[in-house]
Amino acid sequence: DTAVSQTPKYLVTQMGNDKSIKCEQNLGHDTMYWYKQDSKKFLKIMFSYNNKELIINETVPNRFSPKSPDKAHLNLHINSLELGDSAVYFCASSHRDRGRETQYFGPGTRLLVL
Amino acid sequence: RKEVEQDPGPFNVPEGATVAFNCTYSNSASQSFFWYRQDCRKEPKLLMSVYSSGNEDGRFTAQLNRASQYISLLIRDSKLSDSATYLCVVNWNTGNQFYFGTGTSLTVIP
Numbered sequence: 001d002t003a004v005s006q007t008p009k010y011l012v013t014q015m016g017n018d019k020s021i022k023c024e025q026n027l028g029h030d031t032m033y034w035y036k037q038d039s040k041k042f043l044k045i046m047f048s049y050n051n052k053e054l055i056i057n058e059t060v061p062n063r064f065s066p067k068s069p070d071k072a073h074l075n076l077h078i079n080s081l082e083l084g085d086s087a088v089y090f091c092a093s094s095h096r097d098r099g100r101e102t103q104y105f106g107p108g109t110r111l112l113v114l
Numbered sequence: 115r116k117e118v119e120q121d122p123g124p125f126n127v128p129e130g131a132t133v134a135f136n137c138t139y140s141n142s143a144s145q146s147f148f149w150y151r152q153d154c155r156k157e158p159k160l161l162m163s164v165y166s167s168g169n170e171d172g173r174f175t176a177q178l179n180r181a182s183q184y185i186s187l188l189i190r191d192s193k194l195s196d197s198a199t200y201l202c203v204v205n206w207n208t209g210n211q212f213y214f215g216t217g218t219s220l221t222v223i224p
Contacts, residue, residue, distance in 0.1 A: 031210050041199065043158070043214040056211060090157055094210060100146040101210050103203075105157035 003027045004106035006091050012112045013081055021076045021109045023091030031055075032074040033092040033103070034066060043090070049074055081113045117141060120202050120215035128223050131192050135218045137202030138184045146205040147178055149187045151198045152217065158201055161187075192222045 004025045013019055025032065033056075034046040047066045048056035054066070063079040074091060091106040120137045127133045139147075147164035162169065164176040164185050175188040189196055202215035 033210075033212075040216070042216050043201070045212065048210055050210065094212075100163060101205055101212075102146075102148070102160065102163065103212060104160065107157050 004091055004093055004104055006089075006106040006109050008109060009107065010110050010112075012114065014114055015081055015083060017081050018077070018079045019081060019111075020078070021089055021091075021111075023074045023076070023106055025072055025091075025093040025104075025106075027093055027095065027104065029093035029095040029104075030071055031094045031101070032068065032071070033094070034074065034076050035090045035092065035105075037088045037090060037108075039087070047074075047076075083113050086111055086113045116215075117213035118202055118204050118215040120218050122216055122218060124219040124221060126221045126223055127192055129192055129194060131222075132188065132190050133192060133220065134186055134188045135200055135202075135220075136184055136186050137215050138182075139202075139204045139213070140183070141204070141206055142180075142183060144183075144204045144206055147176075147185050148203040148205070149174075149176060149185075150201040150203055150214075152201055153198045158214075161200070189220075192220075194222050194224060197221045 049068045052068045094103040149161040150158040151161045152158045168177045199217040
């Protein structure tokens with residue numbers, strides 16, 4: 001069973017609304033991520049935090065704002081939702097194991113914007 | 115050019131068959147390599163890391179060719195439960211940046 005958890009699992013909302021997705025990991029990892037998987041199943045990195053500090057910020061609209069209150073949590077807030085935001089959002093965390101950084105994923109949040 | 119490229123398939127193979135997937139990566143400075151498995155409507159799960167000397171885990175064998183910048187995954191004696199999408203993942207080891215391929219779809223047929 002995954003030790004990276006996300007809430008909610010499903011999110012259906014109207015265009016223009018603001019919503020948040022929460023992520024927690026109890027693995028003691030220092031680094032956490034948000035990915036977006038679109039309808040073509042391509043997984044694209046959005047953000048990465050290491051010990052609460054932003055280290056990767058890909059080209060993502062500034063309507064998306066990550067927040068890491070501590071290294072076990074990385075939340076994603078989305079303002080003014082658009083139809084194109086519909087996707088599956090995966091949280092992940094990683095740690096260094098035998099010299100390599102290895103990632104573990106949460107179960108995903110399926111967002112549908114109507 | 116994409117950082118990681120895979121043949122999307124689909125690969126449809128009978129039970130018991132051997133199937134191989136390849137993946138190429140663009141950055142010669144890539145440090146770590148992985149195969150993940152993603153079932154329908156589920157999260158990606160680590161299948162195996164890929165080491166320079168190649169490695170095996172049961173029916174699964176992973177190989178790395180740094181000179182040609184590709185990695186491979188061989189599945190022997192395919193089971194119905196192997197049906198999934200297999201994702202090739204490369205880590206540049208700078209800023210914990212991971213790059214995913216688009217995945218290769220495998221269906222094992224009874």
